[in-house]
Amino acid sequence: MAATEEYFDLLPLGLDPATKAVTAPSGASKALHAELAALNNLHRSILTLEVSPQIPPPPIPVNPKRSAQITKLKDGGNDFYRKGKHGEALKMYHLGITMALGRPLWEPQGLVREEVSQLFANRAQAHMALQNWAEGAVDAEASVEAKRAGNAKAWWRRGKCLLEMGRLDEAHEWVGHGLEMEGEEQELLALQQEVVARLEKKSQREEAVIKAGGEKA
Amino acid sequence: MFDIDWWSLALPFGYIFVLGSSLYVFSTIYRKRKAAESANLAPWFPPHLQKEIYSTLLELDADKDRKTKVPEGVIRAALLRRAVEDIARIIQVRQAKQALNTLLQRGSVGEDLNQRFQRAEKEIEEELKDVVMEANALAPGWGQTIFQSANEIAANTVLRSRIDNIQNKAAAEKEWWEKRRETIQNDFMKELEEEPVKGSAKVSSDDDAVLVDSSTPITTPSKKKKGKK
Numbered sequence: 001m002a003a004t005e006e007y008f009d010l011l012p013l014g015l016d017p018a019t020k021a022v023t024a025p026s027g028a029s030k031a032l033h034a035e036l037a038a039l040n041n042l043h044r045s046i047l048t049l050e051v052s053p054q055i056p057p058p059p060i061p062v063n064p065k066r067s068a069q070i071t072k073l074k075d076g077g078n079d080f081y082r083k084g085k086h087g088e089a090l091k092m093y094h095l096g097i098t099m100a101l102g103r104p105l106w107e108p109q110g111l112v113r114e115e116v117s118q119l120f121a122n123r124a125q126a127h128m129a130l131q132n133w134a135e136g137a138v139d140a141e142a143s144v145e146a147k148r149a150g151n152a153k154a155w156w157r158r159g160k161c162l163l164e165m166g167r168l169d170e171a172h173e174w175v176g177h178g179l180e181m182e183g184e185e186q187e188l189l190a191l192q193q194e195v196v197a198r199l200e201k202k203s204q205r206e207e208a209v210i211k212a213g214g215e216k217a
Numbered sequence: 218m219f220d221i222d223w224w225s226l227a228l229p230f231g232y233i234f235v236l237g238s239s240l241y242v243f244s245t246i247y248r249k250r251k252a253a254e255s256a257n258l259a260p261w262f263p264p265h266l267q268k269e270i271y272s273t274l275l276e277l278d279a280d281k282d283r284k285t286k287v288p289e290g291v292i293r294a295a296l297l298r299r300a301v302e303d304i305a306r307i308i309q310v311r312q313a314k315q316a317l318n319t320l321l322q323r324g325s326v327g328e329d330l331n332q333r334f335q336r337a338e339k340e341i342e343e344e345l346k347d348v349v350m351e352a353n354a355l356a357p358g359w360g361q362t363i364f365q366s367a368n369e370i371a372a373n374t375v376l377r378s379r380i381d382n383i384q385n386k387a388a389a390e391k392e393w394w395e396k397r398r399e400t401i402q403n404d405f406m407k408e409l410e411e412e413p414v415k416g417s418a419k420v421s422s423d424d425d426a427v428l429v430d431s432s433t434p435i436t437t438p439s440k441k442k443k444g445k446k
Contacts, residue, residue, distance in 0.1 A: 010274040020288050020297075022274070026252040035266050035298070042370075043294035054290060055355075056297065059369045061347065100410060106297075106366040109373045134394035138387040142380050165394055166401075 011050035034140060046102045056106040063107075070100050070115055077122060086129045108111050117147035121154040137161035152182045167203060171195045258329060261337030262306055267299040268344070271351075293355055300367035301374075310334075395414050417419055 002116035003047045005121055011032065021040045024032050046054055077092030100115040120143035127136035155178030162171035175192045182188060275297050278287040318336055322327045349360035 009274060011269055011379055013270065013273050013277065015277070015287060015291075022270070022291060027353050029312060031266060032270075035270065039270065039298050042297060043291050046290050046294055046297075055359050056362075056366040058365050103371040103373075105373045107369065107373075109369055109376055112373060112376060130389075132391075134390040135387055138383060138390055143382045145383055146376065165397070204311060211305070 003109070005012060022027070035128060042105070048104075056104070059108045066099065067111075067115075068102060069097050070119075073099065073113075074119060074122065077119075080130070081122070081126055086126045089126045090123060090130075091121050093126060099124065113146045117151055117154065119143075119144045120146065121157065123153065124154065124157045124161070128161065131164075133161040133164045137165070146152060149181055152178070152185045152188060155182060156185075156187050156191055161190070163195055163198065165190070168199050172199060254329070255332060258333050258336070261333050262309075262340075264301065265299075267302040269294070271295040271299050286442075289355070296348065296351055296355065296368060297363065297370070300352075300363050301370045302363065303344055303348060304371045305365050307345075310338055310341055314338075340376065 009127045012025050012028060012177070013036075014025075015021075020043070022036050022043075024036055044085040046056065071094050073096035077089045077096065077120055079094060080086070080089035095211060096119045097116060100112060100119060103112055110187065120139045124139035124143060127133075127139060137158050140154045143154035144158065147154075155175070159171050159178060162168075162174060172192070172195050175188055178188050179185065179192065247416050271292070278292065291434075313334065317326070317331065321331055348363065352363040353360040406444055
């Protein structure tokens with residue numbers, strides 16, 4: 001240990017007297033600047049802690065305040081969705097997602113995954129109700145990224161959005177993955193059949209076009 | 218008495234001397250080279266930036282000439298960042314260990330790689346102990362939980378960057394879809410205009426299929442446009 005501590009490169013660091021942020025001269029490496037940005041962010045979130053001394057608490061138990069707010073936003077969004085106010089629902093879900101992703105980094109990531117996957121899946125649904133297929137597809141993908149297994153709805157929603165946009169090959173591949181993850185989910189199977197039917201139709205049509213072209217020539 | 222004929226013994230003695238000195242020279246040179254090699258072994262990990270930042274901050278704090286003291290929060294944050302980087306390194310070492318052992322058994326990799334790896338393992342162990350000690354010095358009892366927190370931070374950072382990557386695609390996807398929808402709509406209109414001109418029964422029935430397919434996404438978004446306005 002002594003050997004490692006004897007010597008290190010002194011970095012050209014400074015301290016902003018007002019904000020207490022650690023700074024480096026502009027000539028320093030990109031990695032150092034990125035690291036300092038992360039450090040200052042972490043410092044800011046440590047400063048918001050209400051415990052004394054200000055050290056991040058262990059991941060469990062979680063501060064219940066934020067969880068309650070997120071649940072509230074989600075329920076509010078669901079209410080709006082049920083009443084058909086999709087735009088309002090989108091706003092609620094968006095706030096909820098911002099809040100869930102804004103959790104301090106030392107809080108359990110499993111919890112974040114759970115919350116975020118639900119919120120993204122719901123936002124995808126609201127987008128789909130407004131026929132914003134592109135945004136719906138992106139949100140559903142984010143939901144799946146947060147929670148891969150046991151998230152059949154999100155798998156289905158992205159598949160549906162891709163289908164609606166006519167991206168049949170992508171939809172086929174995506175729903176195939178979904179079926180691998182979720183097993184024989186009824187809705188996914190139905191969607192896959194629909195995609196396959198559309199693909200067949202498309203290839204038939206292309207063949208017909210080629211034939212027609214050949215006849216003309 | 219024996220009369221030793223030193224001159225006739227010179228040859229064997231000379232032989233022994235040359236043999237001994239050449240062995241000695243070989244062994245010293247060999248050892249020196251080996252030592253130099255192991256000293257010059259490339260480190261497994263790149264320099265520990267977080268650790269350097271932490272040490273620099275401590276130095277700044279200890280420097281009495283400076284008027285601005287480094288706040289404790291900054292030092293704690295720096296130590297936590299250091300712990301996060303350590304977590305990443307531990308994961309890397311653990312993952313590499315199995316693969317490396319298999320490769321070594323098969324003889325696919327050299328011994329120097331193994332030496333580098335073992336040194337990295339030792340270093341990371343020392344580093345962990347060091348961080349725990351530092352944490353306990355900054356706040357009593359923090360050493361027990363700092364790596365739990367660091368672990369969650371590492372995992373959360375990965376999760377957020379992945380989600381950000383996906384969400385950043387949204388604008389481009391939307392733009393693509395708007396364009397695509399327009400072309401579909403234009404094609405649809407064209408086909409509507411061409412429809413009466415075409416006579417052949419077979420071709421028009423194929424076109425019908427096109428109409429049914431493309432009309433579902435087209436008509437509905439236009440409805441939505443009206444609805445929004």
